[in-house]
Amino acid sequence: MEESVETTRKSVKTYVPEYQKDEWQSHAEELGMSQSEFVRTMVQAGRKGFDSSLEQPRSGDANPGGNGLETRVLELLSSDTYSWDELLETIGDDIEARLEETLSDLQDENRIRYSGRHGGYTVIEDTDGN
Numbered sequence: 001m002e003e004s005v006e007t008t009r010k011s012v013k014t015y016v017p018e019y020q021k022d023e024w025q026s027h028a029e030e031l032g033m034s035q036s037e038f039v040r041t042m043v044q045a046g047r048k049g050f051d052s053s054l055e056q057p058r059s060g061d062a063n064p065g066g067n068g069l070e071t072r073v074l075e076l077l078s079s080d081t082y083s084w085d086e087l088l089e090t091i092g093d094d095i096e097a098r099l100e101e102t103l104s105d106l107q108d109e110n111r112i113r114y115s116g117r118h119g120g121y122t123v124i125e126d127t128d129g130n
Helices: 018-030 035-050 068-079 084-108
Strands: 112-115 120-123
Touching (some): 018 035, 068 084, 084 112
């Protein structure tokens, strides 16, 4: 199998006005994306507008209006031949990385926490009981 683009995840933080964050979150929900995925996608789309010669490595994430798994499988198969088990292992690694990043993002946003007492991750309730 051919080596793929480095996919180690790193955190990027920025500060925006509350109304803008709310708009981004709303738009992300409309597209069925996490807020992190939405911001990543919008930044990459914006970069293409600045310099069309930039090579944009694909992260394997879902894309608006598309099938992320289908795209990832086609990308893999365009560069090499994979068995069922190899594809499953490669795609599984991508899903594990996305889950880890999503859980980290939700914890950073104080929307979930890990609770040994409850045996895993739990949603943090709002002060108004939601």
